[in-house]
Amino acid sequence: MTNEEFVKVSKALSDATRVEILQIISKYGTICACKILERLHISQGTLSHHMRVLSDLKLVSVEKEGKWCNYSLVRENICEVAHFIQGICAEKAIDTHSCGCK
Numbered sequence: 001m002t003n004e005e006f007v008k009v010s011k012a013l014s015d016a017t018r019v020e021i022l023q024i025i026s027k028y029g030t031i032c033a034c035k036i037l038e039r040l041h042i043s044q045g046t047l048s049h050h051m052r053v054l055s056d057l058k059l060v061s062v063e064k065e066g067k068w069c070n071y072s073l074v075r076e077n078i079c080e081v082a083h084f085i086q087g088i089c090a091e092k093a094i095d096t097h098s099c100g101c102k
Helices: 003-013 016-028 033-040 044-056 075-090
Strands: 030-032 060-065 068-073
Touching: 003 016, 003 075, 016 030, 016 033, 016 044, 016 060, 016 068, 030 033, 033 044, 033 068, 044 060, 044 068
Parallel strands: none
Antiparallel strands: 030 068, 060 068
16 A cells, blocks of 8 residues: 555545444445444435445445445455554664754
8 A cells, every 4th residue: 555545545434424334334334325324323425425425435345236235345455554654663763863953
């Protein structure tokens, strides 16, 4: 994952509703949009917008069934985000005390 990709995902996940959507999908595995709507109490248009953002970033996959859509997580891509953050945590700090700055 590049820095630019991480920034895009971070921006998408800075929205509390999107994070809640991911948590709901994670809990159920695959879930119909109608069930997400019941849990969030948002309009279908608002949900569609959030799902478009998440699916464009390939964090969720969508499967159409009639007029409704079933969503599931793309766990590999979510794990890639986690690995990117873990890589930052694992970086060793540069010794700034020896640079001569005061």
